[in-house]
Amino acid sequence: MVNHQLIQLISSLTKSEKRYFKVNASIVKTNKMLLRMFDVIEKNKDLSESELLKQLKIPSKSNLAVMESRLQALILKHLRGFHSNSSQEIELHHLLVEIEILYTKRLFKNCAKQILKAKKIAISCDNHLILLGILKWESYIEKEQGKYLLQSQNKLKEILNDETQLLTDYTKLIEYKYHTFNLLLLSKNKVVAQLHKEIEFYDKLVNDGFFEIKTNHTFEDKLYLLNFKGMYFMSKGDLSSCLSIYHKLMLEIESSNKKNILQSNEYFLALNNLLLLEVLN
Structure with a gap:
């Protein structure tokens, strides 16, 4: 069977990505056989291993496996170039x-x-x-x-303080991420008994203000917190509060200066949830 991951990668490419890959990869003459393999797989993604070996005149399966790995690496290399400024x-x-x-x-x-x-x-x-x-x-x-001892020592202390603060902030962020993903997995897998148990735990954290958004929270902090609160209210059947949260989430995303945020998965997921809640309410 032809490498399934390679087929998925080729299938995922947009027209622009394919064009960029072919133009840039063709500059190197030694890529000729890999580009031929790319074209064959792109035209027929259900091609069997034996058919691919025959079309490309490859002597053995081991040679094919090597070429598949090389093609996948080549595609990823050029995708890095294509997306170098996308975020x-x-x-x-x-x-x-x-x-x-x-x-x-x-x-x-x-x-x-x-x-x-x-x-x-x-x-x-x-x-x-x-x-x-x-x-x-x-x-x-x-x-x-560092030319001057005292000046360099002060600079190193300043860097240490910045690193310490960043680690503190990042610890909070990964906590928010854990709770958001945990609730998402429980909801997706419909583990009702465990979900109720977790919601009781989260009730306490919510009442203690753990998930309250503060002025010093970063954009990413707010994304996790708002997504968590949206799922939390959804799990409790409070659709009105859930809708209000997703309105806030959309506003937060649309107000961000983050590059290409309106083409991100975060934006489309939030928009999809908002539209669904508009219907349910």
Whole structure:
């Protein structure tokens, strides 16, 4: 059987992604056979392994498996290029790679410039993990370039304080994420007895104000909190409160300056839930 994951990957590609892949992959002559395999699978996704071997004139199944792996890796490589600026998160990951390369080459001024660029983007989209990674490189640069002892020590303490605060904030975020995903899984799997037990636990947390949105919450914090509260009220049959929460969630998403947020899964899921609740109410 032809690699199912490869077939799924090819099927998921948009017209623009396919065009980008073919144009850029064809520049390298050694990709000719892989591009031929891509075309054959794209035209007939139900093709059997023996038919694919015959069409591509591949001598053995082991050779086919190697080619399938190479094609999948090639597609993903070009998808990285296609989506390089589609979100701040992807852009930040690329910047971190550049920062590491520049640091390894001991080009510290160039490295510091990329750190400042990445830090600005990471702060704007409240990405705790990327910020921690950036601060790591910032401390490395200070270690290498610090000319004045007291000034460098103060800078390192400032970085330490920032890292400590980020870890505290991130701990809260992953708690919100856990409770949101936990309630979602219970609801999806219709585990009624366990759901009732969890709701009793969540009643206490809600009454204690654990899920209240505060001014210092990040955009991602608010997404988890509002999604949790929406599912919480839905589980309790309080459709009116649930509808109100999803109105707030939509407003939060539409007010965000996060790149391509209106094309995200978060937006379409929230919109779908809102429309469903409008009908139910």
